[in-house]
Amino acid sequence: MTDAEIRALIFELIGDIAPEADPAVARDQDDLREIFDLDSMDFANLVVAIHDRLKVDIPEADYNKLFTLSGAITYLRDAFAKK
Numbered sequence: 001m002t003d004a005e006i007r008a009l010i011f012e013l014i015g016d017i018a019p020e021a022d023p024a025v026a027r028d029q030d031d032l033r034e035i036f037d038l039d040s041m042d043f044a045n046l047v048v049a050i051h052d053r054l055k056v057d058i059p060e061a062d063y064n065k066l067f068t069l070s071g072a073i074t075y076l077r078d079a080f081a082k083k
Helices: 003-017 040-054 060-066 069-082
Strands: none
Touching: 003 040, 003 069, 040 060, 040 069, 060 069
16 A cells, blocks of 8 residues: 555545545644544544554554654554555
């Protein structure tokens, strides 16, 4: 899975959770929770949606690695490659 595919998937899933979210405003280093106004439940739903779609296990201890777009892309690319 490419970085562009992961990015598109993240934005798609965020759009499902927060339809008002505008991916055009997100930069790689931005905290996804802040830029898209995701509360803790929204973020947990995002992690579950990622797991459901990619079948990648994401331990709670690793959630902080998904806070930024660049962190999420790197984490998911690496996790997907290990599958």
